[in-house]
Structures are given as structure tokens and as C-alpha cells.
Amino acid sequence: MDFLTNKWIAYLALCLFFTGVCCNSVENKIYIKLNYTMPCVRLLNATHQIGCQSSLSGDVGVLHVLESEENLDWVLHTGLHPPYMVILESPLFTRSIMMKLKNGSSRVAGVAVVAPSVNPPQGFSPHTSCPNENSGVYSENYGPGLAHCNTTVWNPLGNGLSYEEFDFPIFSLKDDNDTQLIRQCYVDHNRPVNGSDPQYPLCAMQLFSHMSAVTNTATCMRRNSISFSISPEGVCDPLSDLNIWAPAKPLNTTEKGHKVGESVVLATARLDSRSFFSDIGPGAESAASGIVTLLAAAHALRNATQEAQLDRTIFYTFFHGETFDYIGSSRIVYDMEKNQFPIDLDNVHSVLEIGQVGLHSSSALWLHTDPVSRRNSSTDEEVKNLIHNLQAAAAGLNVSVEEPGVTQPLPPSSFQRFLRARPFPGVVIEDHNSSFTNKYYQSMFDNTDNLNMLYPPNLTPEEQLNHVTDAAKSLAEVATMVARALFVQAGGEASQTSSIKADELMVSRMLYSFLVSSNNSWLQDFATAETVSHLSNKTANFYISVEQQISLPTFLVQSLLVNLTGSTVNVTQEDCRNQRENKDDKDSKHLYSYTWVQGAAPPNSTEREGFCVRSTVRWSKAISPAFELNDYTSSNYSTWTESRWKEIKGRIFLVASHDLEMLTLGVGIGVLLTSLLLTYIISSKADMLFSSGREPTTATY
Amino acid sequence: MSYTLTLKTRSLCEFTMNLERLPNEEKLSLCRKYYLGGFALLPFLWLVNVVWFFKEAFVKPPFTEQTQIKTYVKRSGMGLLFWVTVLTTWITIYQHFRAQWGELGDNLSFTIPLGTP
Numbered sequence: 001m002d003f004l005t006n007k008w009i010a011y012l013a014l015c016l017f018f019t020g021v022c023c024n025s026v027e028n029k030i031y032i033k034l035n036y037t038m039p040c041v042r043l044l045n046a047t048h049q050i051g052c053q054s055s056l057s058g059d060v061g062v063l064h065v066l067e068s069e070e071n072l073d074w075v076l077h078t079g080l081h082p083p084y085m086v087i088l089e090s091p092l093f094t095r096s097i098m099m100k101l102k103n104g105s106s107r108v109a110g111v112a113v114v115a116p117s118v119n120p121p122q123g124f125s126p127h128t129s130c131p132n133e134n135s136g137v138y139s140e141n142y143g144p145g146l147a148h149c150n151t152t153v154w155n156p157l158g159n160g161l162s163y164e165e166f167d168f169p170i171f172s173l174k175d176d177n178d179t180q181l182i183r184q185c186y187v188d189h190n191r192p193v194n195g196s197d198p199q200y201p202l203c204a205m206q207l208f209s210h211m212s213a214v215t216n217t218a219t220c221m222r223r224n225s226i227s228f229s230i231s232p233e234g235v236c237d238p239l240s241d242l243n244i245w246a247p248a249k250p251l252n253t254t255e256k257g258h259k260v261g262e263s264v265v266l267a268t269a270r271l272d273s274r275s276f277f278s279d280i281g282p283g284a285e286s287a288a289s290g291i292v293t294l295l296a297a298a299h300a301l302r303n304a305t306q307e308a309q310l311d312r313t314i315f316y317t318f319f320h321g322e323t324f325d326y327i328g329s330s331r332i333v334y335d336m337e338k339n340q341f342p343i344d345l346d347n348v349h350s351v352l353e354i355g356q357v358g359l360h361s362s363s364a365l366w367l368h369t370d371p372v373s374r375r376n377s378s379t380d381e382e383v384k385n386l387i388h389n390l391q392a393a394a395a396g397l398n399v400s401v402e403e404p405g406v407t408q409p410l411p412p413s414s415f416q417r418f419l420r421a422r423p424f425p426g427v428v429i430e431d432h433n434s435s436f437t438n439k440y441y442q443s444m445f446d447n448t449d450n451l452n453m454l455y456p457p458n459l460t461p462e463e464q465l466n467h468v469t470d471a472a473k474s475l476a477e478v479a480t481m482v483a484r485a486l487f488v489q490a491g492g493e494a495s496q497t498s499s500i501k502a503d504e505l506m507v508s509r510m511l512y513s514f515l516v517s518s519n520n521s522w523l524q525d526f527a528t529a530e531t532v533s534h535l536s537n538k539t540a541n542f543y544i545s546v547e548q549q550i551s552l553p554t555f556l557v558q559s560l561l562v563n564l565t566g567s568t569v570n571v572t573q574e575d576c577r578n579q580r581e582n583k584d585d586k587d588s589k590h591l592y593s594y595t596w597v598q599g600a601a602p603p604n605s606t607e608r609e610g611f612c613v614r615s616t617v618r619w620s621k622a623i624s625p626a627f628e629l630n631d632y633t634s635s636n637y638s639t640w641t642e643s644r645w646k647e648i649k650g651r652i653f654l655v656a657s658h659d660l661e662m663l664t665l666g667v668g669i670g671v672l673l674t675s676l677l678l679t680y681i682i683s684s685k686a687d688m689l690f691s692s693g694r695e696p697t698t699a700t701y
Numbered sequence: 702m703s704y705t706l707t708l709k710t711r712s713l714c715e716f717t718m719n720l721e722r723l724p725n726e727e728k729l730s731l732c733r734k735y736y737l738g739g740f741a742l743l744p745f746l747w748l749v750n751v752v753w754f755f756k757e758a759f760v761k762p763p764f765t766e767q768t769q770i771k772t773y774v775k776r777s778g779m780g781l782l783f784w785v786t787v788l789t790t791w792i793t794i795y796q797h798f799r800a801q802w803g804e805l806g807d808n809l810s811f812t813i814p815l816g817t818p
Contacts, residue, residue: 053816212815215800219818222807235815 032181034650038172038279042211042643044220044236045325046633050162051211051643054110054169058208061085061109062655065186066092076104080197083109085205087182090116093124095159102166110169110207112650114179115280119449123439126276129158131441135325135638137416138409143372146409152434154411155441162276162442169207171650172277172444185652200657207650212236213643218632220641236641237546240623241320243328244271244557246298246565246616247342248305248314248490250591253618257339263349264315265489266426267482268329268414269294270322270355271553273542275444278642282447283542285438288514289358289451289475291318291557295510296479296502297486299564304487304500311491312349316565318557319414320622321544323442325638328622329414333421334637335620345418350386351426352486353415356438357478358451358471360431364400365478368430370410373423382425386489390427393484393497399477404433411436429482447539448515465512465520472508479507510560514540518556525600526563526613531555532598546642547623558617562595566615569594576612593617720753728757729766736773744784747777 042051061083064075069092075084086101086108093113101108130149138147145151173179185203192198213220213236220236251259269290273283298316305314321327335341336348357365367387374380387403394401410416413428431437440446453471455464479502488494513523519535527535540552571581576596579589588594592614599610626637633639656664682689720728732754739747751774758767758774799806800818807813 056816210816214816215818219803219807222804223813226807226813233815 031651031653034173034178034652036174036176036178037207037648037650038277039207039209039648040166040170040172040276041209041278041645042213043239043324044213044215044217044639044641044643046218046635046639047216048165049213049215050165052166052168052170052209053211053643054207054209056210058206058210059083059085059109059169060204060206060655063087063182063186063190063203063205063652065089065183065191066097068092069097072097072100074192076100076107079107081202082107085109085207086111087186088113090114091120095161098161098164098166101168102164105167108168110171110205111166112171112173112182112205112207114173114175115444117175119440119445119447123157124445125155125157125159125439125441125443126161127155127158127274127442128160128163129153129155131155131158131323131412132325132416134635135330135417136410136412137370137372137419142420143409146372152408152411154435156435157439158441162274169209170276171207171209172280182652189654200660201654203652204655205650205652208647209645210647211643211645213641216632217639217641220643221627221630221632234644236643237548238623238627239321239324239327239544239638239640239642240547240621240627241272241328241544241551242554242558242619243318243320243332243622244554244561244617244619245315245317245332246561246618248298248301248316248565248616249310250616251313251342252590253342254590256341258344259342259347262343262347263312264343264347265312265349265486266315266317266351266418267294267297267486268317268319268351268353270414271318271320271328271542271557272323272544272551273442273446274323274544275442275446277444278543278545279541280444281442281541281543282444282515282539283442284446284448284451284453284515285356285358285440286442286446287542287553288511288540289356290354291553292507292510292514293354293357293475293479293482294318295557295560295564296476296507297483298561299506300480300483300500300502301487302565304483304492304496305490308487308492308496310487312489314486314490315343316561318561320551320554321624321638321640322414324544324640325624326414326417327544327624327638327640329417330637331622331625332620333417334625334628337421341620345421348418348424350382350489351415351418351424352386352390352482352489353413353426353428354478354482355411355413355428355430356436357429357431358475359437360399360474360478363431363433363437364402365394365481366430366433367401367403368408368410368413368428369403369426370415370419370423371407372409373419373425374406376423379423379425383427386425386427386485389488390429390481390485392488392494393481396498397477397481399474399481401429401481402433408434429478448511451511451515453511453515461517462521464516465509465522466505468504468508469511472511473504475511476502476504476507506564513556513560514553518552523556523559524598526597527555527559528595529598531559544622554619558619559597562593562613562615562617563597565617566595566613569612569614571612571614573610573612581614588614591616720757725764725766728754729769732757732770732773736777739777739780744781747781747784750774750777751781 040052042049042053062081064084065087075086088111090113133148189203190198224234270287273287274281294316319328336344367390369383374383390401410428411430415426415428418424440450451471453469455467483500484497487497487500509522513520517537518540519537524532534552534555542553545551573596575582576594579594581588595613596610597613599608601608624638626634626639735746735750754770754774758771
């Protein structure tokens with residue numbers, strides 16, 4: 001008995017094993033999985049949903065490689081095998097084609113965009129032509145003539161594709177083996193030859209990007225909190241990350257609210273960018289140029305601010321999520337108003353924001369100011385003073401600064417959120433007079449090529465890291481100017497500024513780290529163990545993403561700022577982790593933050609020698625106040641959320657004709673019915689058929 | 702061994718009520734129980750009652766308890782019809798307007814399929 005059961009179990013296991021193996025290999029024989037799939041995902045705000053989604057079981061369509069805009073007719077009208085999965089070469093990834101596909105979406109199963117290796121020369125920006133139109137300072141109540149980009153359209157190339165809603169999946173594919181395979185599959189099976197229609201089997205593609213959230217933020221946040229369902233499951237998350245900030249002089253950060261006698265000069269940059277696809281956000285010009293400039297300026301000012309006793313404190317701030325209706329800056333302003341920040345708005349003396357400054361080599365830098373607040377003479381006086389400081393700083397350098405026309409409003413900038421609170425004096429430095437110089441604003445093409453970061457051919461990664469590019473040289477000039485102007489603005493002597501100078505090599509290395517590869521020897525030496533685990537060999541993605549994920553640029557900025565503004569202290573690793581200089585030290589943690597950096601390995605060792613860095617670098621949450629207030633239909637604050645999803649993948653395979661599929665199904669059902677009928681007949685005639693006259697066997701069961 | 706097994710099955714069948722073998726009084730009391738049970742918001746009992754006793758009530762040659770069984774079956778049928786109408790109407794309205802109702806619609810739902818308005 002036992003032996004029998006064992007045998008049966010063994011047989012069963014063997015059968016299951018074979019079924020498992022054979023199914024696996026059948027799946028592999030049918031499908032070819034795509035390795036590099038970058039989806040466009042769904043985002044939601046107070047009123048809308050944007051982005052793309054597939055059905056729950058993935059959208060399937062017959063492949064069609066679009067060759068020209070005229071070729072669309074095949075997809076939308078004449079083709080015999082809809083729905084189609086359209087493969088777009090990136091020059092065809094335009095608004096007009098995408099909108100035609102969107103309107104004919106019953107015949108479109110999805111779109112895959114092949115990212116090119118060269119940027120389109122005519123420019124491309126999927127952002128709107130008036131970024132953050134409704135969340136800036138200009139409105140019906142504040143400079144009504146300047147609202148909605150009435151006077152200056154900042155991003156004239158912006159086609160708004162990123163803010164459209166598509167009810168089919170859109171993926172980005174890298175131009176590599178996979179794409180080659182797709183093209184080959186199309187040529188072999190789907191291309192109409194000599195005007196005759198292609199025959200089955202046809203090459204098809206299936207894309208999965210089903211999004212859980214729908215309609216708007218209020219709906220999805222409500223569904224997040226419905227608790228009586230069997231399996232409570234979140235559907236969306238607020239866009240959120242960290243703001244990184246550091247005062248040049250230690251401030252007690254435990255005590256929140258107004259600091260008596262403190263006056264700060266805010267030096268800010270934005271930490272994020274985006275593109276049509278959520279996994280790609282190179283943001284070279286739109287984010288990295290400003291970040292690197294401010295970091296280099298902070299480094300240049302490290303010694304000067306420690307030696308000279310300045311009247312005012314320079315406050316370096318990096319705002320995250322500015323692309324999505326100023327998440328970071330609106331949060332800090334909100335915190336300052338609610339006394340939840342180490343300083344409040346009364347402590348802020350002036351604001352100097354560094355915007356897009358990477359493309360100034362062809363022309364001057366422009367100092368943008370707010371014409372509305374400058375109508376007040378005292379504010380105007382302070383603004384003029386700040387402009388004067390910048391001009392004086394630029395005088396000795398290879399940069400020229402100019403002012404745009406007095407009636408021009410501020411470009412999209414974090415400073416606008418401060419102006420919404422009250423009129424501060426402030427300047428936004430940009431490399432454009434009116435509309436952006438950046439032809440690829442918040443697109444996947446805003447990369448090293450856009451910044452003209454050119455390396456001589458045949459350099460190893462290590463040589464590239466240490467090569468000073470022209471782009472870095474010109475950014476270092478800007479950083480020097482910013483640093484000197486900040487020094488004077490904070491009350492320093494103009495005569496002492498000549499020693500303040502940004503390091504070109506460091507600027508070049510920072511650009512390399514952000515835009516080429518963060519996993520380099522330079523960064524590894526002064527990153528924390530946690531940061532090291534996030535370093536990658538790819539371009540950093542500047543998309544803010546959701547609460548659970550801290551974006552790589554945040555880690556990089558934090559690590560860099562710690563090391564560029566902090567100083568090494570002789571503290572044990574344990575004390576460093578516990579934010580103290582020795583066992584009895586209870587006060588330092590209010591003023592400083594201590595970071596254990598993994599350090600470099602000595603020449604004849606593989607063990608890294610870590611050390612402790614004392615700095616004033618802190619972070620605070622960059623999540624929109626709307627989520628703090630549970631006001632998901634807010635018109636004041638950003639309400640952007642990102643939908644959750646279960647599976648993002650793509651695969652290609654051959655499909656048989658509908659008739660053949662139906663035939664197979666029919667035969668299958670036929671076989672089933674016949675076998676049922678046979679069984680019935682046999683069992684009803686069992687007496688006749690099996691009348692062998694034998695006694696029933698005494699079974700053991 | 703197999704012989705005893707058959708015997709057992711047979712007795713089990715009898716136990717789980719073959720309506721054919723039940724005396725008429727018991728049929729009536731069973732039908733009555735199902736009819737009354739249906740009032741406890743259990744329309745399925747009425748459905749079972751109708752299906753189960755339909756033959757007894759309308760097809761079988763007359764017997765003493767048949768008139769009463771008939772009444773119970775008819776009433777169960779009516780109740781069932783009422784429930785079916787009410788539920789169909791409500792489900793149609795709910796499915797059609799859930800998305801428009803917004804918050805109310807979500808609160809009325811036990812599970813909301815992901816990615817639907």
C-alpha cells in the first residue's frame with residue numbers, strides 16, 4: 001500500500017515536472033520578451049488624469065512600423081488587421097501624429113517609440129508651452145496682464161504631449177537588439193509587398209502597463225483609504241521626495257520658527273525634471289545645470305563664509321518636484337508660514353535662484369526679476385542692489401549679465417512661490433532673455449549632447465571623469481559669479497571676493513556624475529554606504545517619483561553638499577552615526593549633521609578608510625501641503641499623484657488568423673463533446689461491453 | 702467491501718431526502734418551512750422551494766396537502782419574482798451610475814476593480 005502510494009506520488013511529481021518544463025519552453029518558443037521597456041505612466045491631479053495605460057491583460061496589436069505621416073492612413077483606415085501596435089521612429093513622435101493616433105484609438109493597440117542616438121535638430125519638448133501656468137505667482141490677482149504667459153511664452157516648442165491622456169500603452173525602446181528584432185519581424189511578416197496584403201501569421205506585440213488609479217487625485221486618495229474591502233490596496237501615491245538645504249553657518253535646526261536677529265539669503269536651484277516616459281528624465285539643462293552651479297558656488301564659498309563674519313547667512317536650498325506645480329518650494333514656504341522650519345519668512349532677506357544656465361556660452365546670462373513686486377520702491381531698491389552685486393561679480397569674469405525688459409514677468413521658478421507669500425527681493429538667473437534657449441525642455445533629449453558636454457573620443461570612464469569639458473568651464477564661471485555675488489549680498493567685502501573661485505574639475509566631475517555615470521571612483525570616495533547602493537552607471541533620472549523612492553539626484557546632491565560645504569572631524573563611526581562629537585555631546589546635533597563617508601582605499605589596500613564629515617546639510621520632506629491638509633482638489637498647492645501598477649512589460653510573438661484561432665477552438669470543443677458523449681454511451685452500456693463474467697475485484701481502497 | 706459501500710451510499714441518499722419517498726405530510730411541512738424561511742431575506746429559499754415543489758404542486762395527481770403546497774409554491778414564486786425585479790433594477794442603476802456618484806458610489810462598493818472610474 002505504502003509502496004503503491006509512493007509510486008503514484010513519484011509518477012505525479014514526474015508528470016508535473018514535465019508539464020512545468022514543457023510549458024515554460026512553450027512560452028519561450030511563443031514569446032520574445034523585450035528587455036528595455038520604459039513606459040509612460042498615469043499621473044493624476046485635482047481635475048485630470050494624464051499619461052497612458054493598457055488593459056489589465058495587456059494590449060495586443062499587429063506591429064506596424066510607421067515610415068511617414070502619410071503612412072498613418074494604413075493604421076487608421078485601410079489596414080486589414082487592426083488594432084495596430086505602432087512603432088514610431090522618434091522624428092515621428094510629434095503632437096500631430098500622436099493626436100491622430102489618440103483619436104483613432106479603436107484601431108491603435110499601443111505605441112512604441114524608438115529613442116534615437118542623436119537629438120532631433122528642430123527641438124522637441126513634450127512639456128506645455130507655459131510650464132506651471134496655474135501654480136505660479138501670476139494670476140488674476142497678481143499681475144493679471146502677465147498671467148498665463150500672456151507676454152512671454154517660455155517654452156514655445158512645448159507641445160504638451162506629457163499632459164495628454166492616452167488610453168493605450170506607450171513605451172520607449174532603446175535602439176538596440178530588441179528594436180532590430182522588432183523591425184526584422186515586421187519586415188518578414190507584416191510589410192505589404194507589392195501592394196498585396198500581408199498574410200497570416202503576423203508579427204504582434206503585447207504591452208502591459210495597467211494603471212490602478214483613475215479619474216483624479218481625490219478619487220484615488222479616497223480609494224486608498226477605503227478600508228473595508230477584503231484586500232485593501234493602494235491605488236496611487238503622492239509625488240514626493242526630499243528638499244535638501246544647508247545654511248552656510250550652523251543654525252539650530254531643532255528649534256522651529258522665527259530666529260531672532262537672523263537674516264538669510266536664499267540661494268536656490270530646482271532638483272527635478274521629467275520627460276514623457278517616467279524612467280527617463282535626464283534634465284541636463286533644466287535641472288543639472290542649476291544644481292551643479294549652486295553646488296560649485298557653495299564649495300567656493302566654504303572657506304570665505306567660515307573666515308569672514310557675515311551679517312547674513314547664505315542658505316543653499318534645492319527644491320524637489322518643481323516641475324509638478326512647485327511641490328518643494330510650496331512646501332518650504334508652507335512650513336515657514338506654519339513655523340515648522342528652522343527659519344520663517346521674516347528671516348528671508350532675499351532670494352537668488354539659479355535656473356537653466358548651461359547654455360549661456362553663446363550669449364549673456366539674464367537676470368529675471370518680478371515687475372509687480374518691484375513697483376514697491378523699497379523692494380525695487382533691494383532688487384537693484386542684488387543685480388548690482390551680480391553685475392559687479394560678473395565684471396571680472398568671462399560672463400556678461402543683462403536684464404530683460406522691465407515688463408517681462410519671471411520665468412517658471414521656485415521664487416514665484418515665495419512671491420505668492422509676500423514680496424521678496426529676488427533674482428532668477430537664466431541663460432535666456434525671453435523664451436527658453438533649451439530646445440529640449442523636460443524631454444528625453446535634455447542630455448549631455450544638449451549641454452554640449454563633449455569628451456574626446458576613446459577616453460576611459462576614469463579619464464572622462466577627470467576631463468574638464470568646455471561646458472564645465474563655462475558653468476564654473478557662472479558658479480564663481482554666483483558665489484561672489486552671494487558673498488557680497490550676505491554682507492561680505494567686495495575686495496575679498498577675488499579668492500572665491502569655483503573649481504572647474506569639480507564642476508566637470510559633478511556633471512559627469514549626474515549626466516553620464518554616478519557610479520564613479522570620485523563619488524564613491526565620499527558617498528555614504530546608503531548612497532553607494534543607489535549609484536548607477538546610467539544617466540540619473542530627475543523624475544521626482546513617489547514617496548517610497550528617493551530619487552538618485554537627491555542622494556547625489558546631499559552627498560555632494562555634505563562634502564563640499566562640510567569639514568572632516570575626528571569622530572568615531574559610532575559617535576558619527578549618533579550625531580555627536582563625543583559621548584557627552586548633546587548639543588552638536590542641533591547645529592550640525594554628521595555623515596559617515598566611506599572614503600577612499602589607501603594605495604596598497606582594498607579596505608576603504610571611512611571618516612566623519614560635519615556639515616549643516618539637512619533634508620525636509622518635499623510633499624505638497626495639499627496632502628498634509630487632505631485637500632485633494634486644492635488650487636493653491638500641487639495635487640499630483642502617480643498611479644500604482646502591477647506589471648510593466650512587453651513581448652512580441654506571431655499571431656494566427658482569427659479564422660484559424662476559431663477553428664482550433666471549435667475542434668477543441670468538438671473533441672470535448674465527443675468524448676463526453678462516448679463516455680456516456682460506454683457507461684450506459686457498460687453491462688454489455690464489460691460483461692466478462694468476472695467477480696468484482698476486491699480493491700484495497 | 703464494495704457491496705457494503707453501495708449499501709451505505711443508498712442509505713445516505715435516502716437520508717438526504719428524496720422527495721419521492723417522503724410522506725405527503727412531511728412534504729407539506731418542508732414546503733412550509735422553506736416558504737417561511739424565505740421571509741428572512743433569503744430569496745434563494747423561495748427559489749429552491751419553487752424548483753423543488755413545482756412538480757408536487759402542479760403536475761402530480763391531486764392529494765390532500767396539494768392545495769396548501771400549491772399556495773406556498775405560488776407565494777414563494779411571487780416573492781422570488783419581487784426579489785429578482787428589485788435586485789435587477791438596483792444592480793442596473795448601481796452599475797450605470799456608480800462612477801457618477803463619486804464618493805457615494807465608492808462607499809457603496811465592496812471592491813472596486815482597479816483602473817475603472
